[in-house]
Amino acid sequence: MEVSNETLLNSSVLANNIPSVGYEFNWEKADPLPIRPFANKRNFNVSMGLNNLSKTPEDWILIENTYLEQTRLRKKYTKQFPDQMLHCFNNKISTEALREFYELVTNYLLTRYPQYFTYNKKTGVIHNEINNEYLPRVAGKNTPKELELFLAANLEEDFLILIKDNAKDPEEEYILRAGVTGFPAGFDPSASHNKPISYIHSPVPQYRERLKVIMGRFFNKLEPKDLWVRHNWSIQTHRAFFNLSSNHGREGEKVKQLRYDEIDFENACFLRVERQIFTRLPKSRANVMTIRTYLTPIKKIKEEGLGEELCRAIDALPEELGHYKKRGAWGEAVKEFLLK
Numbered sequence: 430m431e432v433s434n435e436t437l438l439n440s441s442v443l444a445n446n447i448p449s450v451g452y453e454f455n456w457e458k459a460d461p462l463p464i465r466p467f468a469n470k471r472n473f474n475v476s477m478g479l480n481n482l483s484k485t486p487e488d489w490i491l492i493e494n495t496y497l498e499q500t501r502l503r504k505k506y507t508k509q510f511p512d513q514m515l516h517c518f519n520n521k522i523s524t525e526a527l528r529e530f531y532e533l534v535t536n537y538l539l540t541r542y543p544q545y546f547t548y549n550k551k552t553g554v555i556h557n558e559i560n561n562e563y564l565p566r567v568a569g570k571n572t573p574k575e576l577e578l579f580l581a582a583n584l585e586e587d588f589l590i591l592i593k594d595n596a597k598d599p600e601e602e603y604i605l606r607a608g609v610t611g612f613p614a615g616f617d618p619s620a621s622h623n624k625p626i627s628y629i630h631s632p633v634p635q636y637r638e639r640l641k642v643i644m645g646r647f648f649n650k651l652e653p654k655d656l657w658v659r660h661n662w663s664i665q666t667h668r669a670f671f672n673l674s675s676n677h678g679r680e681g682e683k684v685k686q687l688r689y690d691e692i693d694f695e696n697a698c699f700l701r702v703e704r705q706i707f708t709r710l711p712k713s714r715a716n717v718m719t720i721r722t723y724l725t726p727i728k729k730i731k732e733e734g735l736g737e738e739l740c741r742a743i744d745a746l747p748e749e750l751g752h753y754k755k756r757g758a759w760g761e762a763v764k765e766f767l768l769k
């Protein structure tokens with residue numbers, strides 16, 4: 430029996446029963462989620478670290494008090510760094526997956542945040558009441574780049590679309606075919622475009638031993654009814670959300686230790702956290718990952734009473750992972766600040 434398009438689309442956990450935030454919700458009063466992935470952790474090796482979010486799909490795309498500033502910043506970056514930020518492989522399945530993702534997002538925004546996204550049926554255009562952007566509800570005749578520009582200007586989340594060349598081959602890896610990366614955490618997104626997952630993770634310590642096989646299985650089994658979340662963390666000693674290279678220590682690279690007085694702890698030292706969410710699109714069967722980036726001042730972590738816990742985490746990172754996170758540069762100074 431042929432499955433209708435509508436039935437297919439409805440099989441996404443993100444297309445059904447999404448409650449609205451409610452009219453009492455005020456984005457300006459929504460504090461960023463206090464995600465502290467280093468806390469209460471015993472093992473600091475890399476891990477899948479996935480938690481099931483499919484019971485609360487309304488927590489997928491968030492609007493918090495950073496929204497106006499961040500969406501403006503992302504729009505600015507699309508002009509400054511279009512070749513790094515926006516990608517879509519020019520073949521049918523990649524463009525169709527992007528179009529499918531686009532409509533999943535617009536419908537989600539209209540359902541979840543009806544007071545901030547208002548739809549004009551006559552024109553087919555949605556008005557974003559927070560940042561005064563306009564975007565079409567359906568992908569229509571827009572090019573992939575146009576759709577990505579709309580998404581970049583209306584979402585704080587980055588997204589990546591993964592597709593296999595041969596969907597039936599369990600051995601084949603997923604390949605990154607489209608996405609918007611407005612806040613790269615120290616890598617150049619254009620180097621990952623059209624590359625398989627294991628190539629992209631080649632600089633990540635322990636990837637081959639601890640992640641490659643289980644990640645492959647995870648992406649093969651992921652379904653539209655599933656929603657999974659994981660968090661990562663690192664520390665950066667500058668204010669930039671957009672970072673093409675300086676956040677990581679690469680293999681064989683020497684990392685110069687920073688003196689305490691070389692770090693601006695008041696204004697430019699942050700815990701950088703990514704909230705990564707995974708699902709599958711029902712029609713194209715592409716996998717999707719969304720990434721929300723938080724920069725929280727280290728000063729705030731200290732005020733929260735988590736200073737000692739963060740010091741413990743910094744020391745507990747295995748050697749290679751510590752190098753990858755550039756612990757050699759900021760580790761001692763940050764610990765001194767946290768314990769002062």
Ligand code: HEM
Nearest residue numbers: 475476477589605616621629630632633644661662677718
């Ligand atoms: C369950 C899925 C995944 C897991 C467990 C995972 C794990 C990791 C880990 C452990 C790192 C090192 C930094 C950190 O602590 O986060 C990393 C980095 C990275 N991941 Fe993933 N990842 C996943 C999915 C993906 C996907 C689908 C993509 C894109 C196709 C991706 C792209 C990257 C990139 C670009 C980096 C930075 C690499 C660099 O430093 O050059 N990840 N990932």
